[in-house]
Amino acid sequence: MSSKNSRKLSYSLAINEALHQMMEFDSSVFLIGQGVKSPWYVGNTCNGLIEKYSEKRVIDTPISENAITGAAVGAALSGMRSIAVHPRIDFMMYALDPIINQAANWSYMFGGKVSVPVVIWGIINRGGEQGAQHSQALQALFSHIPGLKVVMPSTPYDAKGLMISAIKDDNPVVYIDDRWLYKIEEMVPEKIYSVPIGKGVIRKRGNDVTIAGISYMASEAVKAANELEKHNISSEVIDMRTVKPLDIDLVLQSIKKTGRLIVTEAAWLTGSVSASIVAEVQNRGFKYLKAPIERICLPDCPAPTSGPLEKEYYINSNDIILKVKKLLYKN
Amino acid sequence: MQSKIILKKLYRKMLQIRLCEESFIIPILNKEIRCPIHLYVGEEAISAGIGAVLNNKDVMFSNHRSHGHYLSKGGELKELIAEIYGKETGCSRGRGGSMHLIYPKTGFLGSAPIVSGTISLAVGSALSFKIRNKKNVAVSFFGDGATGEGVLFESMNFASLKKLPLIFVCENNLYATHLQILETHAKDNIWEMAKPFGIPSFRIDGNNVLEVFEKAQKAVKYCKSGKGPVFIECITYRLMGHVGPDDNIQGNHTDIRPKKEIEAWKKRDPILKFEKYLLKNNVLNKKEIEDVKNKIQKKIEEYHNISIKEEYPLTKNLEKYVFKK
Numbered sequence: 001m002s003s004k005n006s007r008k009l010s011y012s013l014a015i016n017e018a019l020h021q022m023m024e025f026d027s028s029v030f031l032i033g034q035g036v037k038s039p040w041y042v043g044n045t046c047n048g049l050i051e052k053y054s055e056k057r058v059i060d061t062p063i064s065e066n067a068i069t070g071a072a073v074g075a076a077l078s079g080m081r082s083i084a085v086h087p088r089i090d091f092m093m094y095a096l097d098p099i100i101n102q103a104a105n106w107s108y109m110f111g112g113k114v115s116v117p118v119v120i121w122g123i124i125n126r127g128g129e130q131g132a133q134h135s136q137a138l139q140a141l142f143s144h145i146p147g148l149k150v151v152m153p154s155t156p157y158d159a160k161g162l163m164i165s166a167i168k169d170d171n172p173v174v175y176i177d178d179r180w181l182y183k184i185e186e187m188v189p190e191k192i193y194s195v196p197i198g199k200g201v202i203r204k205r206g207n208d209v210t211i212a213g214i215s216y217m218a219s220e221a222v223k224a225a226n227e228l229e230k231h232n233i234s235s236e237v238i239d240m241r242t243v244k245p246l247d248i249d250l251v252l253q254s255i256k257k258t259g260r261l262i263v264t265e266a267a268w269l270t271g272s273v274s275a276s277i278v279a280e281v282q283n284r285g286f287k288y289l290k291a292p293i294e295r296i297c298l299p300d301c302p303a304p305t306s307g308p309l310e311k312e313y314y315i316n317s318n319d320i321i322l323k324v325k326k327l328l329y330k331n
Numbered sequence: 332m333q334s335k336i337i338l339k340k341l342y343r344k345m346l347q348i349r350l351c352e353e354s355f356i357i358p359i360l361n362k363e364i365r366c367p368i369h370l371y372v373g374e375e376a377i378s379a380g381i382g383a384v385l386n387n388k389d390v391m392f393s394n395h396r397s398h399g400h401y402l403s404k405g406g407e408l409k410e411l412i413a414e415i416y417g418k419e420t421g422c423s424r425g426r427g428g429s430m431h432l433i434y435p436k437t438g439f440l441g442s443a444p445i446v447s448g449t450i451s452l453a454v455g456s457a458l459s460f461k462i463r464n465k466k467n468v469a470v471s472f473f474g475d476g477a478t479g480e481g482v483l484f485e486s487m488n489f490a491s492l493k494k495l496p497l498i499f500v501c502e503n504n505l506y507a508t509h510l511q512i513l514e515t516h517a518k519d520n521i522w523e524m525a526k527p528f529g530i531p532s533f534r535i536d537g538n539n540v541l542e543v544f545e546k547a548q549k550a551v552k553y554c555k556s557g558k559g560p561v562f563i564e565c566i567t568y569r570l571m572g573h574v575g576p577d578d579n580i581q582g583n584h585t586d587i588r589p590k591k592e593i594e595a596w597k598k599r600d601p602i603l604k605f606e607k608y609l610l611k612n613n614v615l616n617k618k619e620i621e622d623v624k625n626k627i628q629k630k631i632e633e634y635h636n637i638s639i640k641e642e643y644p645l646t647k648n649l650e651k652y653v654f655k656k
Contacts, residue, residue, distance in 0.1 A: 038509040040573070062479030062515040063446045063507060091445060094480065129366035129417060131428045133445050301650045305366050305428030306417030312646040 006189045012182040014156035015045040018163035019083070021192050023053050026081060029167055030057040032072055033085030033121070034065075041087035042123070043182050069095035069120065073103045073172075076118040081167055089122035089176065090136050103172040104147030115170040119163075124178040124215075126303060129310060135303035137267035139214075142174045143244040143276070149197050150174045150244040152215040156186045158241055161195030169197060178216045178266075200247035202254070206234035209324055210254040214240050214265040214273060217296070217315070221264060224320035233324060243273040248280045252288070255281065259290035262323055266315055269297040296323055333541065337383065338614045341540050344379040345602050347627050348399040351408060354631045355415065356576040363639070366415055366428040371399035373538075373570035376601035377502055378403035380543025381470060384551050390438040390456045391470040392449035395430050396502075396569070397442030400472050405437030408630065413638040425644045426652060447473060447480035450499070454486045457495035457560070468496045468554045476507030478521050484528075487560070491528040496554035498547070499525065499562040502537060504569045506579075509587050525562035537565025538601040541608075568596040 009017065023029045030053075035041020037050055037060045049058040061068045065086065072084035086092035092099075103116045126135035143150045149171060153159040159177060166173035203218065204225045213221035218239035225235040236254050240247065255261050261281060263274040278293045296319050304310055332338075352372045358364040371378070374396070382403025385391070393400035401411055406422060414421025415429050423431055430444040440456065443449050453471035460467045477483060478501060490497045501521050505512050512519055525532035531553065535542050543565060550561040570593070572579035579587040609615045615623070 035509065040509060060510065060514070062510075063476045064479040064481070066481050093445075094482075129428055131366070131431055132426075133430070133443055133448075134367075299650055301653050302426075304426045304644070304649065305431070306419075306421075306425030306644050307365065308643040308646055309417075309425065309649050312649050 005191060006187040008185050009156050009188040010182065011156045011159045011177075011184045012043045012045045014160035014188050015163055015177065016047050017188070018160040018167075019046065019049060020052065022164060022167045023049065023057065025192060026167075028079060029081045029083065030059070030075070031083045031085060032059040032061060032068055033087070034061055034063060034068075034091075035087045036060045036085060042085060043179065065091055065094035066097060070098035070102065072120075073098045073116060073118050076103075076116045077106065077114060081117045083119040083121055083167065085121045085123070087123050088125050088134060089138050090133050092120070092122045092138075095120075099142070099148070099172070099174070100145050104145045107171065108147060116172050117170045118172050119166045119175050120172065121175045121177075124176060127180065127310070127314070129305040129307060130303070131305040132302035137178070139176050139243050140267060140272050143273050148172050148174055148244060149242070150176065151197055151242045152176045153195070153241060154181060154213070154215050154218040154239050156184060156188050158195050158239075160188055161193050162197070162241065164192055165194040165197050168194065173197065176215070180216050181219065184219065195241065198242050198245045198247060200238050200240045200242070200250040202250070203237040203239050204235065206236040207258060208234045208328060209260040209262065210236045210238060210251065210258045211320060211324070212238040212240060212251050212261065212263045212277060214243060216266050217264040220315075220317040221320055223317040224324065227317065227321055228324055233328060235324060240277070246273070246277060246280065248277070248284065251277065251281055252285045255285050255288045259288055260327055261289070262294045262296060262320065262327065264296040264315070264320060267298055268300050269295060270300050272297055291327060294323055294327055296320060332612065333544070335614050337544075338609060341379050341383055341544060342605060342609060342615070343623060343627070344382065344403055345375040345540060345605065346624060347408065348375040348378060348402050349602055350624070350627050350631055351402065351411070352398060354635060358635070359576055364415055366417065367574050368415065368429045369396040369574050370569070370571045370576065371396050373596065373600065374502055374504060374567045375399055376540035376543055376605070377500065377537045377565045377567060380540045381498070381500060381547045383544055384547045385438070385468070385470065387437045388465070388467045389470070390440045390453070390467070391472065392440055392453040392456070393432070393442035393472045394446070394449065394474060394477065395442070395444035396474065397430070397432050397472075400442065401432045401434060401439050404434065404439035406432065406434035406439050409634045409637070410434070412631070412634045413641060416638045416641075417643060418638055418641040419644045420638070420641045424652070447477040447482050449473075450477070450483050450486045453497055454490050454495060457490060457497035458493065460496055461493065466555050468498060468551050470498045470500060472500050472502060474507065475501060475503040475505065475512055475521060476515065477501070478524060479507070479515055484524070487525055487528045487530060487562070490560040491530050494557060494559035496557070497560040498550045498554060499530075499560060501562070501564045502567055503564055504567050506569070506573070506587065508573045522562065522564035530560050530562050532562035532564070534564045534566065537567035538599050538604060540601060540605050568599070570597060570600070
């Protein structure tokens with residue numbers, strides 16, 4: 001991308017820019033959810049929206065996730081492009097009916113006569129001893145549902161581009177971001193652009209091992225790969241970017257070369273998106289594999305509050321480094 | 332007038348809650364406490380008044396702003412403080428923190444921050460009393476924000492239908508985090524929400540501990556006589572911010588509440604109000620009030636000092652308690 005029309009932008013302000021530009025570009029776009037006027041809830045992702053587009057199109061709401069999400073789905077069925085924000089994905093559990101039973105099924109069960117252009121934006125907000133109900137990463141739940149697309153950007157460029165794609169998509173898209181990423185900065189184009197839903201991207205090229213990361217762990221994988229390079233280990237890093245549908249082809253291309261795969265996701269191990277990746281890759285790419293596929297996920301345990309337990313619980317680039325070394329030395 | 336024993340008990344409980352809450356402020360600012368804390372300062376009369384009419388077989392469920400509820404239901408102060416420091420000796424063994432407290436021994440069956448999340452659980456407790464013919468009552472604490480959730484209405488209907496011994500206690504502190512009540516409610520009429528379900532409902536001054544106590548006594552009697560649930564809306568004000576020691580005054584980074592409004596409510600501080608009453612009626616004199624304060628303060632300081640030195644949970648036990656073994 002030419003730097004002439006780009007500038008450094010943080011992840012959260014990249015989302016903000018996508019919202020501004022899409023609301024400007026398309027008058028049917030509106031945003032509804034708890035805390036859109038409060039940085040407590042949404043960081044700076046919603047800065048300036050009410051001032052520019054009024055409280056008619058940027059609606060802070062009562063604590064009524066079920067009804068508000070249903071209303072976003074209903075508005076989407078009535079000509080709007082809705083964005084329903086859930087500043088903590090834990091609270092989004094109140095809205096599972098309009099998301100899973102309604103929005104996801106609407107197109108299919110009415111034979112494609114209608115579609116639901118709604119973005120369900122759920123924010124992962126964890127760490128800081130917040131505990132079990134303020135920590136969860138629940139992408140696997142939504143990736144299980146036919147009729148939903150699920151995106152999880154890890155960079156500012158993708159945060160903006162995937163938000164734009166999600167808004168432009170005629171189907172329900174669950175957009176999941178992680179507040180641990182909000183301060184990351186990189187060059188982001190000023191214009192409106194799309195990042196394709198369903199396509200991963202190679203963040204770093206390498207030959208010894210492939211590390212496929214999701215969201216926060218994709219950014220940790222890049223850190224790990226840079227560190228491993230100092231030890232003459234060449235890792236290829238894939239950022240999945242979309243967790244439904246998964247870009248399995250990209251992973252297969254990579255393991256053709258490396259023969260080894262580690263999948264990492266800061267979510268619970270069992271029934272995770274990473275489990276789906278492993279299943280598909282072993283099925284279609286068994287012949288390329290020199291070693292069993294490894295996963296680095298959270299233990300099947302709710303988030304603890306106590307400092308030392310919390311430190312033990314979460315994963316980061318160090319866990320990847322250790323796993324890569326183990327995998328390579330073993331083989 | 333209530334007996335001196337009761338009056339002193341109410342006062343001690345309110346003070347214990349207030350001084351406990353205030354004791355967290357410096358450790359939070361010093362980052363010795365990292366766990367997010369929703370302070371209950373200014374709302375003590377409600378917990379103290381309700382808790383005083385319950386016995387250990389009665390149960391209580393609570394929300395994110397739960398320290399007062401926990402203490403009023405007989406939760407041990409020491410275990411609360413240790414929990415907030417993330418210690419194995421905490422009431423939730425360092426797994427829950429400030430927002431997930433429990434003390435089953437005395438009927439405090441848990442607090443959880445998902446808004447309205449524990450209301451239906453309290454319905455279930457009340458249902459269990461009914462099924463087993465027990466003359467006990469369940470109390471559900473929630474805030475004004477929670478009245479936006481559908482599950483409250485489902486719970487009120489079912490509890491009334493089955494005539495369950497349940498007291499719905501709405502602590503209306505006028506703000507759902509950053510939104511003033513009239514930004515989230517078409518009308519300022521929370522207490523009336525229970526009416527269509529045939530539930531006796533009341534709006535009372537939540538900063539008047541005697542009013543809370545007397546209404547709670549009647550509510551318990553009504554519930555235990557098998558007539559069904561009661562709904563009490565307590566008007567109050569949190570003297571500190573939504574979370575942490577910040578006060579959410581307009582003009583600072585959590586720009587929400589007018590300074591004048593906060594000042595006006597400080598004059599209605601439930602503890603100061605009650606102290607005046609106690610002095611006027613010769614229940615306690617100034618010296619005795621000071622003594623009570625010092626005694627509680629000393630305990631709290633002692634418990635902080637002990638808790639700081641206690642052990643964290645062992646990391647090898649991270650996954651312990653996911654299931655009962």
